[in-house]
Amino acid sequence: xxxxxxxxxxxxxxxxxxxxxxxxxxxxxxxxxxxxxxxxxxxxxxxxxxxxxxxxxxxxxxxxxxxxxxxxxxxxxxxxxxxxxxxxxxxxxxxxxxxxxxxxxxxxxxxxxxxxxxxxxxxxxxxxxxxxxxxxxxxxxxxxxxxxxxxxxxxxxxxxxxxxxxxxxxxxxxxxxxxxxxxxxxxxxxxxxxxxxxxxxxxxxxxxxxxxxxxxxxxxxxxxxxxxxxxxxxxxxxxxxxxxxxxxxxxxxxxxxxxxxxxxxxxxxxxxxxxxxxxxxxxxxxxxxxxxxxxxxxxxxxxxxxxxxxxxxxxxxxxxxxxxxxxxxxxxx
Numbered sequence: 084x085x086x087x088x089x090x091x092x093x094x095x096x097x098x099x100x101x102x103x104x105x106x107x108x109x110x111x112x113x114x115x116x117x118x119x120x121x122x123x124x125x126x127x128x129x130x131x132x133x134x135x136x137x138x139x140x141x142x143x144x145x146x147x148x149x150x151x152x153x154x155x156x157x158x159x160x161x162x163x164x165x166x167x168x169x170x171x172x173x174x175x176x177x178x179x180x181x182x183x184x185x186x187x188x189x190x191x192x193x194x195x196x197x198x199x200x201x202x203x204x205x206x207x208x209x210x211x212x213x214x215x216x217x218x219x220x221x222x223x224x225x226x227x228x229x230x231x232x233x234x235x236x237x238x239x240x241x242x243x244x245x246x247x248x249x250x251x252x253x254x255x256x257x258x259x260x261x262x263x264x265x266x267x268x269x270x271x272x273x274x275x276x277x278x279x280x281x282x283x284x285x286x287x288x289x290x291x292x293x294x295x296x297x298x299x300x301x302x303x304x305x306x307x308x309x310x311x312x313x314x315x316x317x318x319x320x321x322x323x324x325x326x327x328x329x330x331x332x333x334x335x336x337x338x339x340x341x342x343x344x345x346x347x348x349x350x351x352x353x354x355x356x357x358x359x360x361x362x363x364x365x366x367x368x369x370x371x372x373x374x375x376x377x378x379x380x381x382x383x384x385x386x387x388x389x390x391x392x393x394x395x396x397x398x399x400x401x402x403x404x405x406x407x408x409x410x411x412x413x414x415x416x
Contacts, residue, residue, distance in 0.1 A: 090114055090124050094136050097186045101179035104128050118289065119144040119379070120151065120304060125191055133191040134178060139304065149378050151247055153185040155304040158240050160187045162303035165234065165281060169227045172296045173220045192292060197299060201288035204325055205383075209335040210293075211342040214322070217291055217298040218315065218343035221283070222350025225311040228281035229353035238281055240307035247305045248284055248313070249274050251378035253369060259376045263400060270369055273362075277310035280353060286318045288325075312359045315347045316366035319407070323414040324371060324381070327395065328388055337415035344407045360407055367410060368399035 091112040098104040110127040115135075122138045139156040143149045160180035167174040175189040200213075228234045249271040257267035284305025292299040319340050326336035344363075348356045374381045375393045384392070395414065404410045 090122070093122075093138060093184060093186075094124050094126055097136055097138075097181040097184045097188065098126070098134075100181050100183055101188060103134065103179055103188060104131065118302070120302075133193075135175070135189050135191040137187045137189075139185045143379075149251055151304075152243055154182075155240075155243055155247070156180065156185045156187050157182065158238065158243065158306040159303040161237060162281070162283060162306035163187075163189065165228070165237070166224050166300070166303075169223050170220050170300070172294065173299055175299060175301060192294070192299065197292040197294045199289060200291040200293050200298070201321075203293060204288055204322075204332070204336070205329070207329070207332045209332045209339050211335065211339040213293060213298060214339035215342035215346040217286075217300075217318065218345070218347035219350055220298060220300070221286060221314055221318070222347045224283075225280040225314070226350060226352045228308075229279060229311070234281055235278055235308040238306055238308040240305075241275060241309065244282075244284060244305060244307040244309060245271075245275050252373040253377075256369070256373045256377045260372070260397070263372075263397070266400060267369055267372075270365060274310050274313055278308055280308070280311040282307050282309040282311060283314050284317075286314045287321045288318075310362065311353075312362035312366060315344065315359075316363045316370060318343060319363065319411070320367045320370040320374070323367060323411055324374065324392065326411070327392065327414040328384075333415050337411050340411045341408055344411075348407075363407060364403040364410055365400075368396045368403070372396035372400065 094112050095106050095109060108128050110129050113125040115123045115125055120143050121140055124136045125133055126136055127133045139153045141150055141153055143151055157180055160177055163174050163177035175192060178188040178190060180187055253267045253271040257264045283300060283303050284307060285302050290300065290302040292301060322336055322340035326333050326340065329336060351359055371392055375389050399413060404413055
């Protein structure tokens with residue numbers, strides 16, 4: 084993390100095009116971890132609050148060759164714009180989208196005040212109340228956007244969602260499990276065809292900050308108008324996997340996942356809760372298997388853990404439990 088010239092040049096150009104800062108106003112440019120999909124910089128400005136500048140990458144930083152459209156940066160910015168009136172402080176303040184640089188600029192949120200939720204979970208710090216707040220905010224965004232034709236037109240990113248989610252997660256996994264090919268392909272087709280509500284597409288603990296006022300959702304590059312079940316299933320899958328692998332907070336991790344689902348279900352107004360629960364029961368174990376054998380496997384798994392999760396995912400795909408709480412219990416035992 085240092086002030087580096089290549090990053091500074093790109094940042095300077097972006098902030099200039101957006102009229103957010105002149106070159107003389109830029110004090111330091113610090114490279115941050117952008118995960119697999121972006122280059123991210125903290126920019127300290129003279130006389131102004133710091134900002135975050137995120138540049139989308141065409142080739143993602145994974146072992147498999149996985150490319151993604153750069154214009155997904157626009158989808159992320161638009162998701163921030165749409166979600167902020169509903170979720171308020173649960174969404175970073177969007178400052179600008181630079182089409183020339185495929186960059187999104189937001190107000191910088193200091194890690195000391197906004198730690199990444201994943202980091203807290205991996206150290207055993209689990210807060211079911213916080214998890215419930217994340218589920219409730221997610222449901223509120225889905226409810227506001229459900230069946231809204233203007234939102235559907237604004238986020239008609241189904242081709243990008245296929246390249247970023249259903250192909251690398253479900254269809255790639257199906258190719259490694261021929262006996263599940265029909266099942267996983269059907270799930271992918273259903274997600275690709277759904278047009279129900281605005282989906283974030285990457286709701287995992289690494290993309291949720293633990294802010295002073297509650298959860299803050301970041302990294303909405305996969306945003307599309309699709310099936311809201313994907314978002315809550317994506318979150319529950321991450322929490323369930325951690326409850327299966329981490330020994331000390333296993334019980335509280337399961338409680339946190341249950342709290343997220345309960346709060347989310349209470350906010351479902353656009354369809355019967357039972358209908359979305361049925362899809363979640365199908366999606367969670369499919370996503371578990373995808374995090375082992377898809378194009379974006381979890382980096383912290385050892386071989387024993389991979390084998391265990393593979394078996395668990397396959398078993399739950401073949402025989403889904405009767406409800407979400409029972410599903411979460413299968414991971415925690």
